[in-house]
Amino acid sequence: MEIEKVAQSKLENLNLTNLGFGTQFTDHMVISDFKDGKWSSHTIKPYAPFTLEPSASVFHYGQALFEGMKAYKGKDGKAYLFRPTENIKRFNRSCERMCIPQIDEKAFLESLNELIKLEKAWIPTDEGSSLYIRPYVFATEAAIKANPSLEYRFAIICSPVSAYFSSAIAVKIEERFSELLQVDLVMRKQQEIMQGNSIRPNSLRQKAINKSYGLMLIPIVISKKQAP
Secondary structure, three states: OEEOOOOOOHHHHOOOOOOOOOOOOOOEEEEEEEEOOEEOOOEEEEOOOOOOOOOEHHHHHOOEEEOOEEEEEOOOOOEEEOOHHHHHHHHHHHHHHOOOOOOOHHHHHHHHHHHHHHOHHHOOOOOOOEEEEEEEEEEOOEOOOOOOOOOEEEEEEEEEEOOOOOOOOOOOOOOOOOHHHHHHHHHHHHHHHHHOOOOOHHHOOOOEEHHHHHHOHHHHHHHHHHOO
């Protein structure tokens, strides 16, 4: 596996306490591109922006998904992942649902482990903190035709985080904005009908599809405005 390390780590200027969630990112990331019918070898490179065409399919048809997992540092100083193979399997189920080529499980796990080795010093040790790991994939083909993309980018980035909720929270039951579940039910029913199967009750919400998460933003904004 090709690994390109940064000349100087950003960690030198970061305090690994009171991090918040998902706003700080480590030095390196995993990259693989799908083109001409196959995935390229996974590489680890310095964290840096991507360049995409304005016509990239992801912007128009939303072919994108992500997974989430965490790394912790044990008392022995070693880095630990919680059941990464299960996350990888779920990631590939999501790929299948979104007509995205699946990622080789062995290559996925190998590049993930190498990335965590490189970023071990970024794992915070405060109670409730961890190194959040975000694998994701998105369509990159420069085309606005309504077809599955022929090109994709897979990446893994990492973010040192504190607990998502730092104090007690109030819960609001939303009744108006139920599109998230409705869309999932309709899509699942269509898929099951095509496969000649009945709906499996535990098959819902197995995937982190970007459109689904976008639908939940407006009730969050409204709830925050209504909070006492």
